[in-house]
Amino acid sequence: MIESSKIKELIKKYHENKLSHAFLFVTNDLNKCRKDIKEFIKQISCPQNYQENCEECNLCYQIENNIIPNIKEIYPEGQLIKKNQILELKDAFKAKPLYITNNIYIINNAEKLNSSSANTMLKFLEEPEANILGFFLTNNKEAMLETIKSRCQIINIRYENQSLLEELNSTAEEIVLFQKLGSSYLLKIINKEENGIYLNKKVLLPNLPDRLSVNKFFNYLYLISNEIINQKNIPKEFAFLENMELKKLISLQKALYNVLERIAFNVNIELLLDNFVLEMEKI
Ligand SMILES: [Zn+2]
Numbered sequence: 671m672i673e674s675s676k677i678k679e680l681i682k683k684y685h686e687n688k689l690s691h692a693f694l695f696v697t698n699d700l701n702k703c704r705k706d707i708k709e710f711i712k713q714i715s716c717p718q719n720y721q722e723n724c725e726e727c728n729l730c731y732q733i734e735n736n737i738i739p740n741i742k743e744i745y746p747e748g749q750l751i752k753k754n755q756i757l758e759l760k761d762a763f764k765a766k767p768l769y770i771t772n773n774i775y776i777i778n779n780a781e782k783l784n785s786s787s788a789n790t791m792l793k794f795l796e797e798p799e800a801n802i803l804g805f806f807l808t809n810n811k812e813a814m815l816e817t818i819k820s821r822c823q824i825i826n827i828r829y830e831n832q833s834l835l836e837e838l839n840s841t842a843e844e845i846v847l848f849q850k851l852g853s854s855y856l857l858k859i860i861n862k863e864e865n866g867i868y869l870n871k872k873v874l875l876p877n878l879p880d881r882l883s884v885n886k887f888f889n890y891l892y893l894i895s896n897e898i899i900n901q902k903n904i905p906k907e908f909a910f911l912e913n914m915e916l917k918k919l920i921s922l923q924k925a926l927y928n929v930l931e932r933i934a935f936n937v938n939i940e941l942l943l944d945n946f947v948l949e950m951e952k953i
Pocket residue numbers: 716717718719720721724725726727728729730731
């Protein structure tokens with residue numbers, strides 16, 4: 671299923687014959703955006719009546735698995751997208767598309783194009799009649815070369831619901847720790863089962879060795895509170911928060927947010943955590 675409504679709209683444009691031939695997608699989630707683009711390509715190319723996850727047809731299978739010669743995908747090699755990668759692409763697209771209407775390329779992390787590889791691209795971008803459709807993807811618009819930007823239709827796509835892992839840049843191991851530690855910590859503080867200041871000293875701080883991990887931990891709890899407020903799926907460990915009234919949830923989120931805001935400054939961590947506990951006592 672295509673997640674982004676902006677990519678769904680392109681299907682309509684395609685059928686109206688109003689599609690641009692080069693797009694720059696600026697997104698916070700490259701992976702989801704790339705998946706949406708692949709889905710878009712399937713929907714406009716499928717020779718059958720395209721159905722969700724078109725299992726029926728050979729072409730959709732080939733598109734999904736990158737084995738159709740008309741579709742090329744480029745990733746940076748090391749820190750750069752190199753000129754010879756673009757030359758290879760040009761070579762492959764000399765032939766008219768066979769199985770689908772357009773030759774299609776996807777450039778992942780397009781900000782990694784340097785001026786020499788980008789210059790090699792320009793011919794594609796300037797000959798819309800060549801049956802070539804191009805998708806550039808980036809999460810860093812500022813770093814994109816002007817020569818490419820100015821020749822593309824720019825579409826900004828923000829995906830919600832990034833997985834917590836991606837959002838926090840944490841390891842799976844860290845998330846498991848945050849889940850266990852965070853749920854029991856909040857439960858005890860909310861139910862006033864144990865003295866929060868004692869918990870900070872004896873439980874939290876020994877498990878969170880530095881400022882960065884305290885920061886990630888509170889970020890995690892903040893994201894969880896967000897998911898609950900938005901009635902999304904949350905780890906079962908935090909199910910006790912689902913019964914909390916909304917007003918209290920919002921106060922909890924505010925207290926978490928205050929920690930995150932202050933942690934950026936050079937405040938004493940223990941003091942910061944104790945302040946959090948005091949704030950929690952008021953809700
Ligand atoms: Zn199909």
